[in-house]
Amino acid sequence: MHQKLLKSAHYIELGSYQYWPVLVPRGIRLYTYEQIPVSLKDNPYITDGYRAYLPSRLCIKSLFILSNETVNIWSHLLGFFLFFTLGIYDMTSVLPSASASREDFVICSICLFCFQVCMLCSVGYHLFSCHRSEKTCRRWMALDYAGISIGILGCYVSGVFYAFYCNNYWRQVYLITVLAMILAVFFAQIHPNYLTQQWQRLRSIIFCSVSGYGVIPTLHWVWLNGGIGAPIVQDFAPRVVVMYVIALLAFLFYISKVPERTTKLPRIKPPNMAHPCSSDVILVASVDSLHDHVLESGVKLQGVCVTSLASHLDRVTDLKIGIDWHKAVQLSTRQVPT
Structure with missing residues (x-):
């Protein structure tokens, strides 16, 4: 058995530092930056471990190998299972124990469903970005953008619903506005030039806006x-500020290509590996931690027309906006062929 595994091992060069055996299923080869198609050339500081030219079956098999997309794939897949x-x-414990209304069940379901769709679309893109058909790669990239839009929608639906729980007029205004913006993004994604290099800056502007x-x-x-000075504002506003600061830091990590630009370690790193670690993973963990903390504390704010359940959902939503904001900026700045 040991001999059989050794025969299936391929050696890839890690940034000219060493050779490392990686068990790769037959038919899957890892390429260097110079060998991959233009559509995969996003970060020149990541020199090795690229999957390319694979049919769908081998793309799925590559889920279980070490490549420079491993962290991207599994961080989003674990994020899906978390949500x-x-x-x-x-649905089975929190809402029933809080005597939640049907509205609460619907809003919570929409919120978490949107997050799950966002994560799954990203899994699909990172898994099939190495497909031998450029048309298939572009379709998965388009799905990834669509998933980001759906994730942002989930953030706004739950956040606006509970933030303006006692003001039905403004709740409807903001929900309709957000829905119109997301629909506009979807229509923009249909445009044939949306995934081209010429629209790179426009994509960034759209998602950041x-x-x-x-x-x-x-x-x-x-x-x-x-x-x-209001107690509820002092309780919630700092969380929103922290969320945007973390998202900004994640964006700066991405555009500066740190740490892969400066590291002296072998560069067998997933593209943007630092960025899931600095935003997606940290924020998803924060969501889970905050989820438990708020449920245990049962926060009830005086003079505010919200329940502890509303507080819980609002805080979770605020943090999740940071995940999807960074993902939007990260994906919108990808290099794509003209």
Whole structure:
């Protein structure tokens, strides 16, 4: 058995530092940066471990090998299972124990479903980005963008619903506005030039605008609740600020290509590996930790027309916006062939 495994081992060069045996299923080869198609050439500082020219069957098999997409694939896949588990927990335990209304069940379901779709679309893109058909790669990239839009929609639906729980007019205004923005993004994605290099800056502007729009209802919510000095604002506003700061730091990591630009370690790193670690993984873990903390503490704020359940969902949503905002910026700045 040991001899058989050794025969299936391929040696790939790790940034000219050493050779490392990697068990690879037959038919899957790992390439260097110079050998891959233009559509995969995103980060020249990642020199090895690329999958390329694979049929669908081998793309799926590559899920279980060490490549420079391993962390991207598994971080999003584990994120999907995290939100799936939280969904079951909320539906079977949290909401019934809080005597939640049907509205609460619907909003919570929409929120978590959107997050799961976002994660699965990213899994699909990172898994099939090495497909031998460029047309298939582009389709998965388009699905990834669509997943990001759906994830952002889930953030806004739950956040706006509970932030303006007592103000039905403004709740409807912001929900309709957000829905219109997401639909506009979907229509933009249909344009044949959307995935081209010429639209790279426009993609960045679109997703940053949709994500940054959340500042407007946040400031409005602060004003409606009595300004910065109000207890509820002091409790929630810092969380929103921290979320945007983390998202900004994640974006800076991405555009500066740190740490892969400066590291002296072998560069068998997943593209943007630092970025799932600095945003997706950290924020998903924060969501899970905050989820338990809020449920245990049972926060109830005086003078505010929200329940502890609403507080829980709002905080979870605020943090998740950071995940999808960074993902939007990260994906929108990808290099794509003209």
